[in-house]
Amino acid sequence: MACEAVECPHPDPPLYGQLHYENAQYNSTVNYTCDEGYFLTGASSAVCLVDGTWSAPEPQCKPISCGPAPIPQFGMIIYNKIIRVNNIIYGTTGTYKCRPPFALFGKETAECTATGQWTETPQCKEVRCPPPENIENGYKDEPSQNLDFGYDAIIRYGCNGNYVLDGTQIVCQKNGQWSQKPSCKAPCSIDIKRGRILYKGKKLWIEDLKPNNVSHGEFVSVYCMDADRNCGYEALTQCLDGNLQIPTCFEEPSAALYSMKSGSLPSEIQQC
Missing domain, CATH: 2.10.70.10 (Complement Module, domain 1)
Structure with a gap:
């Protein structure tokens, strides 16, 4: 055994x-x-x-499961997946949002932790901005009804005449201040009396540009001479808030040359 x-x-x-x-x-x-x-x-x-x-x-x-996430007053939570209220399991997350003019202060995201508790709940606090200012050479595009300049409120702007808007709108931020205002950028005149330019894909004699201005941000080319190769070439410049620099290579012809021998100008001869 x-x-x-x-x-x-x-x-x-x-x-x-x-x-x-x-x-x-x-x-x-x-x-x-x-x-x-x-x-x-x-x-x-x-x-x-x-x-x-x-x-x-x-x-x-x-x-491990948590109960429903605490909801701050004037707020809501959006869970990252479809849930059953009585069975919100560990790892579930949610994103808090507040109803304007209330802004979120604290962490935007909450999580059901291994302890069966949610992470810290943020707060929704009322935020208001002062009446917005106008911009130079522009205007505020305000609705006719009374405006409530609360959090997330949007004010749009426009420009007068042929000024160009840089930016479009401002937003009331959670710090009670507006975001950076847009600005209206001035057009430019092309400061030459005689010569040809290239503008919007077309060659124009300067006197045919009426009125003599281009908008902020637009490009214009004048024609310069390459003496060594005896050919002409385009020299690009850009309008920047009322300032358009003529390239230094450009030489304005005399009145006599311009009127009697325009075919010899850099814009008319063979291009480099």
Whole structure:
């Protein structure tokens, strides 16, 4: 006759958990733990009994859940996935938003943590901006009704005449100040009396540009002479808020040359 050690079936780890044991023989102990965000239901340990069974069935690891996220007054939360209100599990996140003129102060995103609690809830505080100022050479595009200059309010601007708007609008920010105002940029005149230009893809004699101005941001080319190669070439310049610099290579012809021998100008001869 021989004596053999009693041995229990080797246990399996629970889903979303682990087990810890040295062997499955009589009087051995197995310990169960769960992954972060899960809690154990059932016995956390079991002992191998003399009849070859474990003293407790294998436990389960179930996800930790939080209740609905706290909602600040005048605010709301948008969860990152479809949820059941009574089963918001660990790792679920949500994004807070406030109803204007209330602005969000604190973290925009909340998370259901491994403790079953939500991270810190932000606040919705009322924010108002002062009446917006006008801009030089422009106007505010305000609706006819009374405006409430609260958080996230938008004021749009326009420019007078042939001024060009740089930017479009201002927004009431959470610090109670408006965002940077746009500005109206001035047009430019082309300060040459005689010569040809390239503007919007067309070659024009300067006297045919009526009126003599181009808008802020637009490009114009004058024609310069490459004496070494005896050819003409375009020299580009840009209108920047009323200032258009004529390239230094440009030489304005005399009145006589312009009227009697215009075909010899850099704009009319072979281009480099």
